[in-house]
Amino acid sequence: MSIRIGIVDDKQINRTTVKEKLLKYPEVELVLEAKNGEDFLEQLKEIADNKKPQLVLMDLEMPVLDGIQTIALASPVHPDIKFIVLTVFEDNEKIFEAIKAGAHGYLLKDEQAINIIEAINQVVEYDGMPMSPVIARKAMVMLKQTGSVPAEEKEGRSSESLLSEREMDILKELATGKSYKAIGEKLFISKFTVRKHVSNIYNKLHVDSRTQVINVAQKNKWV
Secondary structure (H helix, E strand, O other): OOEEEEEEOOOHHHHHHHHHHHOOOOOEEEEEEEOOHHHHHHHHHOOOHHHOOOEEEEOOOOOOOOHHHHHHHHHHHOOOOEEEEEEOOOOHHHHHHHHHHOOOEEEEOOOOHHHHHHHHHHHHHHOOOOEOHHHHHHHHHHHHHHOOOOOOOOOOOOOOOOOOHHHHHHHHHHHOOOOHHHHHHHHOOOHHHHHHHHHHHHHHHOOOOHHHHHHHHHHOOOO
């Protein structure tokens, strides 16, 4: 049985190149193709669970919602989907950000097709974490130098690029289990205003329930 994959990249030529590389191999079947993270998350809502990609090849630099933000948002809501970053970037910060967000591998776009296919199999079949050799060397050097992650790395992905300060306040109260009425009383706003903010939070984080929004918040260490 072939592995269901998705490709997320803002450039059509890049998506076409990846498809031409991989789809000649019977090991994989393309079930999703998206132009950015938001497009990807919206498409997932329309796909049955048994048809969703098992693995997604994710670009990093994209408009609207970039690859690292997308992985961080999708991983808690879709834990069965694994992600391999496929990018031209090999700088230290992006490597660690991607791994912390939940990436299961990190490959450069100039990898040969057979290496990408092997990486997909490693992740899906054996829960491996494949990296291009140059990335693996960088990761080893960073670990030797720091003992862990770089000191300048902030804990978790910054929420400021996604949620407003008021939305963060409401998200923290949601995580405690408070009702809209109780949140409104604590923040001195009406329950209807709370409801509107919660709707905005759901839309920005691409979730459909309180449980999902709390999972995303906990994954990113916002609460």
